[in-house]
Amino acid sequence: MLLYTAMPLELVLDGIDRKYNFKEIDVDGIKLIIEPIDINHGKIVRLISTNPQDYLNSELSPGKIIEFKM
Template sequence: MLYTAVPIEWIFEEDEAAPSKTREIEINGVKLIVAERDSSTYEIVQLISSNPSHYLDDHYQPGKTLSLRPLL
């Protein structure tokens, strides 16, 4: 809860001009929020899991770069 005289629009201001290039993907049963860097490279932004061991796994750490190819 925020106790402030500043309008909430100023606090949670979003840049509507720039579309978000994030997406939710699942790898090995682990949900990740990733940001697209180029056509086949993504950076992990957030891990979504209730399993504590996923947070300790180096493969799913935020900031890590993934190379993904589309399935044909």
């Protein structure tokens, strides 16, 4: 693979060796990929849905912190 960039190599490869701990959860029939923050909270990374209306829901936008309810 070739990558042509004016950015320093350290910036381009920053975090490449980081291990991500993503989980897939189901919220009201909508699949979400989340990154757990602690035992009760997670950050939404990705929304997986075939319904375009789900992407307009601000409560499910990537970067939003959600609380797990048992």
